[in-house]
Amino acid sequence: MNTSQTPVAGASGSRAGMKKELPEHFRSYKHVWVFIEFELGRIHPVSLELLGEGRKLADQLGVELAGVLLGSGEHGLNDATGSCFAYGADLVYLVDHPVLAQYRNQPYTKVMTELVLKYQPEIMLLGATVLGRDLAGSVATTLKTGLTADCTELAIDDERSLAATRPTFGGSLLCTIHTLNYRPQMATIRPRVMAMPKPVEGREGRVVPYTPDLQEDSIVTKVLSFLPDDASEASGLAFADIVVAGGMGLRSEENIQLVRKLAAVLGGDWGGSRPLVQKGWIGADRQIGQTGKTIRPKLYIAAGISGAIQHRVGVEGADMIVAINTDPNAPIFDFAHLGVVADAVTLLPLLTEAFRQRLLVNRLAG
Amino acid sequence: MRIFVCIKQVPDSAQIRVHPVTNTIMRQGVPTIINPYDLFGLEEALRLRDRFGGTVTVLTMGPPMASESLRKALGYGADRGLLLTDRFFAGSDTLATSYALARLIEKAAEEEGMPQIVFCGKQTIDGDTAQVGPGIAQRLGLSQLTYVSAIDEIDPEKGSITVRRRADHGVQVLTSRLPAMITMLEGSNHIRRGTQSDVLRAAQAKITQWNAAAVGITDLSLCGLRGSPTVVKRVFAPAARSEKADMIPATGGGSATAAALIDAIFARQPALEEDLISAAGGY
Structure with missing residues (x-):
């Protein structure tokens, strides 16, 4: 079986010939998104690295780059939009709600799924952090789309498809994976794999607010406490x-x-x-x-x-x-x-x- | 408690070799093992059964030979093994895999009752995606608790659970509702040695095998290669850098080699030596 993206040896040749047509209802999916990981009042550096990479992909496709920022306003969420613009985003989808104050899978999956269905991105990148991996697998499942984990290289091929390259077989080979007839094309990338772009201070963009329908009562998981790591280790x-x-x-x-x-x-x-x-x-x-x-x-x-x-x-x-x-x-x-x-x-x-x-x-x- | 544990039979990645000429994976003779990350979930399941009684069922999807891994899990003390096997599942990516496993879990739940916990591996050592557990949780509406380092409290009657979860900058203490899908962090426990009676029972146990139809899958377009949105277009070995490493001859004794290596490092990057001199004080 080719579970978990370990390709069957020798089968790749025949699959490369498979021509898949993008179904009509996915043709309106445009633009590149980066999920902005925002915790403890700060953006995770991997999200900024991905804005740099996303910028290149968006320019190549001739589309816009959006940051998707979820959180709760009292923790400096609005200031974070400025960083997104400085690092390359044209716009930020801002979802500000008390239920989103700390990451939990259920409300974040719900909001990300709704945003994708409403605004229809063709590519969505997330950091392959604990948070990003927890979220990406859930969102890809609700959307029934393809997700490639831990990519080391991203490129756009001749047919405007995302070519996501990652190590496979425990790291003995590389493989390039495409999501041909589903959208968005999702990928996670580990911190420090992509270079940190140079921020352009004063660069501006649009904020697109989104108001989700969330009730704390319907969220089954509660955060009782958070024990921060000893930073010295x-x-x-x-x-x-x-x-x-x-x-x-x-x-x-x-x-x-x-x-x-x-x-x-x-x-x-x-x-x-x-x-x-x-x-x-x-x-x-x-x-x-x-x-x-x-x-x-x-x-x-x-x-x-x-x-x-x-x-x-x-x-x-x-x-x-x-x-x-x-x-x-x-x-x-x-x-x-x-x-x-x-x-x-x-x-x-x-x-x-x-x-x-x-x-x-x-x-x-x- | 009723607990399900999803496992995967994987090639022992330490022993995989790439054919030097054809660049293909040489699978022949590579031994298979239970994905090491799955064993932390299996041990946690067995501990919960020790405390509360109940059953531990191990499940997998794979070729018929994957039943060996289920048998191994029975040898550690699991009660029942279920194998979902069908040629229609060949080429499944993580989305198609979570679909098939969700159907397998539902079918098993029809016979045994709905489990309170489904344990999955944090990730596998061959694919490393960490996507199948969350996929199963989403499909079955289970509370998703990943990277769990300890279960602090659990009340199967009330259906409540409190866990410690490894987050990026610290540990989250979370309380949630059962049924839950849990992935355990490596090192959170150590798989037990099965008792002699477990090992004997495992050797003789019948592993239940179901195909797609047996677990109620009628739409085969959701399975295997057809049900997989990701397509592997190319598998390749990485190119060597255009220039190979400059080799420092290891002649004239170790100390001479060490000195030559340091000279070569600083010759390439003179700034590094200044950095080191100013930074590494105190020796």
């Missing part, structure tokens, strides 16, 4: 300038400390590949890759990581990728800038010491 990994990560080449859980020591000397953060999480050697919040964190550091050092696509898509935004691996044919050398064929367990302590010496000498000299 792994939350900085995605934004660190220097990241050191380990893979199965570390051979044992104890050797994670070799990665951490190098990261400490460089003043950076650390993480690991997916197999380390599956083995329980590191927490899921330290995972780097498609299903973990996407990073964009100035320097990324991958120690004992083979470099499956699942990992590659999470690190490709790094300015410089340095790979250490015993296997000269490891895929990581296909996209790293610098490589060494060596045992990470041996080389990491030497590298840590050499960096420490060099920085120390320079600091004394300076």
Whole structure:
């Protein structure tokens, strides 16, 4: 079965030939939407990244880009519309209602479904965050349309169709998925996969308010409390300038400390590949890759990581990728800038010491 | 309590290889496992049965061989396994899959009664979409509780539940109504070893197999490839960067290699060295 978008090997060729005509009732669907994730009084950065990407798609299609902003006014919702315009939106659908103050699946699904049916977008992008994934699957089901998760590349093809590319088979291959005869074409994209656009201060747009019919009594789920995370933990990994990560080449859980020591000397953060999480050697919040964190550091050092696509898509935004691996044919050398064929367990302590010496000498000299 | 657990048989992704010449997936000989994320839901279901009594039914859609995964789940202690299998389901995307599984759940509920909880995996390790659970919840009108790290309180009589849910910047404490669709966060529990009697029972258990017609699906256009709005147009290996990595020779001992690597890093990005010197103080 091809459940969950894992294509049947060999079947893709025959499917590529399938010509699907867009049914008449979907032809009026126009424009590109970005769901604006608004929580705790702020817009999630992924929504701004998606406005940048959505802008490109809208320009290519010659249509408008809209942000869809749900929330409750007392939490600075109106100010958020200005950010949407600065980051590229032509208009914002603003849904301001007390029931929408905190995210809950049921009212958000209802409002998003109503908006789509009323204003008919051809493309809808959402961040592949906890919130975005919870919402996207529900909305795609109410609308009975196609949803492609965790896309790493979006493009418009010759037939004005959204070509959404994502890793598949646990990250060993990429596949390009289309939603040919349903609208909207929905996709989620993980944070930091798309570049953050430069905001244009003072850029203006239209606000289109929408008043939903919502009663708190009819919402079955209530938020009793919210326990915010301790900000000091792994939350900085995605934004660190220097990241050191380990893979199965570390051979044992104890050797994670070799990665951490190098990261400490460089003043950076650390993480690991997916197999380390599956083995329980590191927490899921330290995972780097498609299903973990996407990073964009100035320097990324991958120690004992083979470099499956699942990992590659999470690190490709790094300015410089340095790979250490015993296997000269490891895929990581296909996209790293610098490589060494060596045992990470041996080389990491030497590298840590050499960096420490060099920085120390320079600091004394300076 | 009556609890259903949806599972998926997946290839052990760590062992998948791509054919170097044809660029196709080499599936032969790749062992299959129960999607690891599903086991957190199964364990939570078994714990609730330990507390309140009742039954745990595991369900899946897949080829006939997927019954092996159901049997494995019985070995952990589940009471009954149900397999939905039909060639019409081949090529299902997440929308078509949630349709088929919703019909399977309804058919099972006709026999056993409506479940108070349907557990689904947070996501699978082969597709990684996290879409099927929400799809099922939407189709069956279940309260949707995803990324749950703990069930704090549950009252099957009153139909109320309080959970901790992993949100983006913290933990939400939510109260909701049963029936609910719950996906458990990884690490929230650990799957038990089945008892010897469970393992023996599993080996001999009859796995109920239903086809599309048996669960009341009459409109086959909602199933499989035809019922899937997404179309996979192309599967490919990523292109290598135009230039391969500059390789630092690992000769002359590890320390020499380390020094050569650092020289190469700073030669490419001189600004980085200045950043490091000014930033990484205190050593």
